[in-house]
Amino acid sequence: MARIIFIQNIIGGLETGSLYALAALGVVLIYRVSDVTNFAQGEMAMFSTFVTFTIWTYSRAAGLPYPYLIAFIGALIFSAIFGYSIERVFIRPTAESSLLGKMIVTFGLILIVNGSAAAIFGTDSYYMQRAIGGTMIIGNLVVRPHSFFVIFLALVIMAVLFYMIRNTMFGVAIRATAQDRETARLMGVNTTKVTAFTWIMATIMGAIAGLMIAPATNVSTGMMADVHLKSFIAAVLGGFTSFIGPVIGGLIIGIMDNLVGYYISTNWQTVIVYGILILILIFKPYGLFGSRPQKKV
Amino acid sequence: MKKATKMLALILVFSLMLGGTALGAEQGVTDDTITVGSVGVTSGPAAFIGIPYYEGMEAYFKTLNAEGGVEGREVELIQRDDEFDPAQARDHVETLIYDDEVFAIVGQLGTPGVVSAAGLVEEAGIPSVYFGSGAAEMAELGDNFFPVQPNYVNEGKLKAQYAVDYFDADSIAVLYQNDEVGNDGITGIREGLEEMGREDLLSDDAAISYGLDRTDFTAQIQQVMVEDPDLLIIFGLAETASLIIRGVEDFGLDMPMLTTYSNADASFLDTIEPAETAPNIIENLHVMAWLEVDEEGMEPLEEAMAEYYPDSMINAYTMAGWVAAETFVAGVRATEGELNWDNYLETMDTLHFTEGMAPEISFEPGVREGVTHMSVLQVYEENGHFDFEQVTDFKEFGDF
Structure with a gap:
């Protein structure tokens, strides 16, 4: 029994941690390309999730086959357009402003996106189904197939990003833009396109994250608030400059959270977990997989 | 100049005082x-x-x-x-x-x-x-x-009494949110049990808190499973309570559940979407209610x-x-x-x-307890629609 409980808590932690990881990967991608921390990533994910939810609801009501799949594809298309629009309207005009200025723009985006979502979709909280429903009993373990799908998705997205950055021409362009935008431009890299594409990719990742998180939070304008905060912490813990970092960071937070909650105290769960994380960061200030940022000259 | 400044200060002070009394x-x-x-x-x-x-x-x-x-x-x-x-x-x-x-x-x-x-x-x-x-x-x-x-303390006391007299429980577990709502609630439950001389119903390990930022209740539900109580009391508001109820279904816990009057409405059930997320256990759910209409x-x-x-x-x-x-x-x-x-x-x-x-x-001078009589409602299903129905009379603590 004791071993089952231990493993059950690990599985629960892996699922939650994967959600944090999924939410963090988009933030890290934008950061790596432009040094900008997109504080609106969570709200953009929420907005995309509302669109996905709307498509899902109408598809079901219309009796269309595979409404979830239709909604998923709709989410990808919408979030690509949404990400490009945000970059074109809000980010590109501020290309020459300071990093702080750009980050303030993303703070403004939080209010704009959240307010728009409330005005368009309302303020109620809605149920959204899991990607794969139901539960399975394996031995005495309760396993949600959705959990493994979320873990799988996080790992796949991480691997794709990792491969793309290292092995494709576009990855080279991203790295060059991240290293020195002006020099990259002089070398023929279309840095404007690179930035726009990273925003599109990050927004798509946000939409996928939102869709996976929705069954655990319901769809509402506040659905990403806590998850987004924890995804940032996951990214900082793992290292903001790597793609594997946020995934490992997210999983560590998820697992530690459950183990501390079960074996030590649910009252002090949050305090203990984040206290330990701060201790880790004292010894690894750039995160577990991060590296000291090189000064651009 | 100094006199003028002093006068101005005095006028300001007097106008503030007058403003206050007005x-x-x-x-x-x-x-x-x-x-x-x-x-x-x-x-x-x-x-x-x-x-x-x-x-x-x-x-x-x-x-x-x-x-x-x-x-x-x-x-x-x-x-x-x-x-x-x-x-x-x-x-x-x-x-x-x-x-x-x-x-x-x-x-x-x-x-x-x-x-x-x-x-x-x-x-x-x-x-x-x-x-x-x-x-x-x-x-x-x-x-x-x-x-x-x-108030949640009085509700907690009454829940303790219903646990004994209506649910006939020999042991209970309480999942409570870690804020004024849950803390008042667990205080009330403990006070109620103590006044009835039934502190044995709730062990320390069975009083389980959770933070409002949680999306995963695995650790908490595992603790409930270990305690294996006759009644699970969920002292939390709709957002977290609905997630807990889904978790209870996932882990296959089949026991009566009782939650707060703040959730005593069909719109709370809509946020759970019982037909899809909790079809097997939703009719185990009870709520307290204070309006008798x-x-x-x-x-x-x-x-x-x-x-x-x-x-x-x-x-x-x-x-x-x-x-x-x-x-x-x-x-x-x-x-x-x-x-x-x-x-x-x-x-x-x-x-x-x-x-x-x-x-x-x-109200009486110095007494501000609010309504103290409450009943218990239980979820029922009719033609795929879920709602609550009253299953006890309205009672207050000590009334049974």
């Missing part, structure tokens, strides 16, 4: 209107509570005004949205008292905001009637506070909502908003002489009101 005498009351204010959430995730709540309140005031008002005065409501943020709630209450100069705060909604603004309300001495909150602290704040909803009692609200909010559903939150408004007006009707704070507070201090939607609202 506050409240008859503010918010004219020959034909009474202006009241309220603060509560009408946007964000908790808006599903605030929107129907304020529709209920507005429906009452609009109906009242259409019939000529109260004692010849129409009631105007200024409602401000705090987004369930205590800091915003405090600011809005301050604005209502000192800028809008309302006569009373009516039905402030949400425990965090109510607690945050309580000091301001107490200091101003403005009547504050009905709280959309069950914080036990309301009972001790002062003579200008008139809570109506049951038959068809005849619902008629005025139904007519008013049909007139002013024809597209809105009536739910427990609508009813709560209606009760807030009618409690305030009951006090105005009973006030003799000039309508000012002193006379109104004196009247409310001994108000005994039984003609409204709540079975009985009464």
